[in-house]
Amino acid sequence: xxxxxDTEQAALERSAREFLAKECPLEFAREHxxxxxxxxxxxxxxxxxxxxxLPFTEExxxxxxxxxxxxxxxxxxxxxxxxxAACFLVTVLTCGKTIRDVGTAEQKSTWLTRIASGDAFVSYxxxxxxxxxxxxxxxxxxxxxxxxxxxxxxxxxxxGADMASVILLIARTGxxxxxxxxxSMFLVDPATPGIKVETLPKLGLRPYHTCIVTFEDVELxxxxxxGGENDAWRYTVSSLNRERIACAAMCVGTAQAALxxxxxxxxxxxxxxxxxxxxxxxRHKLADAHVRLSQARLLTRRAAWLEANGQSxxxxxxxxxxxxxxxxxxxxxxGMRILGGYxxxxxxxxxRYLRDALIHPIGAGTNEIQRNIIAKELQL
Numbered sequence: 001x002x003x004x005x006d007t008e009q010a011a012l013e014r015s016a017r018e019f020l021a022k023e024c025p026l027e028f029a030r031e032h033x034x035x036x037x038x039x040x041x042x043x044x045x046x047x048x049x050x051x052x053x054l055p056f057t058e059e060x061x062x063x064x065x066x067x068x069x070x071x072x073x074x075x076x077x078x079x080x081x082x083x084x085a086a087c088f089l090v091t092v093l094t095c096g097k098t099i100r101d102v103g104t105a106e107q108k109s110t111w112l113t114r115i116a117s118g119d120a121f122v123s124y125x126x127x128x129x130x131x132x133x134x135x136x137x138x139x140x141x142x143x144x145x146x147x148x149x150x151x152x153x154x155x156x157x158x159x160g161a162d163m164a165s166v167i168l169l170i171a172r173t174g175x176x177x178x179x180x181x182x183x184s185m186f187l188v189d190p191a192t193p194g195i196k197v198e199t200l201p202k203l204g205l206r207p208y209h210t211c212i213v214t215f216e217d218v219e220l221x222x223x224x225x226x227g228g229e230n231d232a233w234r235y236t237v238s239s240l241n242r243e244r245i246a247c248a249a250m251c252v253g254t255a256q257a258a259l260x261x262x263x264x265x266x267x268x269x270x271x272x273x274x275x276x277x278x279x280x281x282x283r284h285k286l287a288d289a290h291v292r293l294s295q296a297r298l299l300t301r302r303a304a305w306l307e308a309n310g311q312s313x314x315x316x317x318x319x320x321x322x323x324x325x326x327x328x329x330x331x332x333x334x335g336m337r338i339l340g341g342y343x344x345x346x347x348x349x350x351x352r353y354l355r356d357a358l359i360h361p362i363g364a365g366t367n368e369i370q371r372n373i374i375a376k377e378l379q380l
Contacts, residue, residue, distance in 0.1 A: 003298075005072075012065075013072045019049065020080035026349050029081040033352050036206040038163065043084060046077075047118025052088065055097050060112035066308035067242075071249040071300060078253025082356040083208035085250035090160055091115060093246050094239045095122035095168045098185070102227035102235055107187060111166065123164035123190075125155040125213055126236065133369050135236065136180035140215060142171040149173075149186070149225070151194075151218040161197045161211040164190050169215075174230045183232040186224045194218035204355035240365060244317040245307060247364045248300040248324035251357065255296065255328040258353040259289050262335040265342075282338055289331045296324035315377040318370040325360035325367065332357050 005013060023042055032039050046052070051073050056062025070093060077085035096115045099107055099122075114120035131137045140153025151171055161167060167188045174182015190197060196214040227235055263286060266277030276282050303316035332354035336343040343350040361367045 009068060009072060012069055013076065015049070016051070016073050016076035017079070019046070020076055024080040024084070030346070030349065030352065032081070032083075032207045034346065036209070038083060038087070038207045038209070039081070040163075043087060044118035046084070047116065052092050052096075052118050053116030055092065056100060056112050056116050060100075060108065061116035062112070067245065067304040068301065068308050071245060071304040074246050074249040075253040075256075075297075075300075078250030079257045080253075081207075082250055082254050082353075083205050085246075085253065086205055086208050087121065087160060089243060089246040089250065090124050091120070091122045094124050094243050097242060098168065098235055098239050099187070099226065101238075102185075104223075106223065107226065111187070114165065120165040121160055121163050123158050123161040123167045123211075123213075124239075125158040125161070125167050125169045125188075127155065127157045129154060129156050133366055136183070136233070137178050138170055138172050138183055139177070140169070140171045142169075142173050142184060142186060142220070144173070145219075147219075148222045149220040151186070151188075151215040151220060153215050155213045155215075157200075157210055158197075158213045159205075159208060159210045161190060161213050162199050162209050166190070167213065168226065170232055170236060180233040182230050183236070184229050185226040185232045185235060186220055187226050188218070188220060188224060192218055192220070204352075204358055206355075241314060241317050242307070243364045244321040244370070245300065245303045245313070247360055248296065248303065248317075248320035251324040251328035251360050252293065252297050252300055254353055254357055255289075255293050255324070255331045258328070258332040258335045258350060259286070259293060261349060261353075262286060262289070262331075262338045265339055276338070285334045285338060289327075289334055292323075292327040293331060296320070296327045299323050315374055318365075318373045318377075321364060322361075322367045322370045322374075325357070328357040329354070329361060 050063040053062035054065035054070050057064055074085050074088060077088055092115060099111050111120060126135060128139060142149040142151045167190050169186045169188045170183055172182055173184040176182050194216045195218055198212045199209045202210055266282050267275055269276050299320040303313050303320040306313040306316050335350045336354060339350050342348050
């Protein structure tokens with residue numbers, strides 16, 4: 001049993017860490033969080049290193065990496081600035097890989113090269129005001145016309161829609177008004193008449209905006225259909241599985257950042273004439289955080305390895321997602337208590353780590369849903 005990264009993986013991890021330490025220091029991340037401004041230029045410079053092309057072939061400007069490579073990069077992005085990792089997850093891993101797998105030759109040539117270069121951002125539009133964990137209850141409908149489709153409906157929590165080059169939309173095309181059957185995917189230009197995008201103020205991940213997208217008599221050409229008609233559900237399940245592995249990886253990165261900052265603070269901050277890290281109450285919090293983080297990293301990399309090697313990763317992805325997201329929230333929460341009053345000041349990053357972490361036990365399928373998946377895999 002081998003736990004070490006190979007030479008190329010170790011080099012990728014190291015180069016990602018060094019690049020982000022230089023280009024995305026704490027002050028840079030803090031300023032963009034306070035302004036709720038996404039660092040487009042930094043994202044594109046990272047694309048220049050080949051990260052955004054990891055899943056794609058050389059034909060599309062890719063580097064043909066695998067899911068372990070992706071997890072390594074996402075972890076380092078999560079360490080530096082979680083909104084960067086979230087954008088990579090949605091644009092490259094959720095949407096880009098779906099286009100790669102089921103897109104037409106024209107769709108792939110149009111979008112994959114632009115995604116790999118960092119020139120295109122893609123937004124994923126599935127959730128609706130009345131459709132969350134029950135993703136099969138989508139009500140947004142795409143009706144066939146002689147020239148293509150007309151879409152009506154509203155999507156909630158469509159992150160990145162305000163800066164998207166294209167939206168990957170899940171809409172109902174079958175006769176039934178409910179159920180996972182009868183759903184189709186479309187690639188939609190957000191500038192199409194009838195589309196309205198509204199940003200939502202939110203607690204965390206503030207630079208990567210979350211939006212409501214309304215479709216009112218939006219006309220799409222036949223070529224907008226991505227994959228087979230009424231066949232979106234199996235593609236959606238695959239993309240959500242990838243999303244969960246990447247979500248776990250980014251939370252491992254942010255949890256590591258929180259732990260590292262808390263460790264430095266515990267060694268430097270003195271009370272009663274000694275560093276607070278000498279107090280058992282603090283030492284045990286940090287030791288427990290290290291244990292939980294190590295477990296999360298192992299679960300995440302195992303899930304990524306299974307996916308990369310063509311083995312079933314459903315249970316492993318859900319396990320990694322549950323453990324890593326909850327560990328990240330807990331480690332950042334303990335970091336707040338270790339820093340005391342300073343943790344509440346915006347100058348210090350611990351509050352940002354916690355705010356950014358809080359969504360992840362909810363997003364990408366709630367952790368309650370993940371536990372249901374694990375129980376089903378156990379034949380319960």
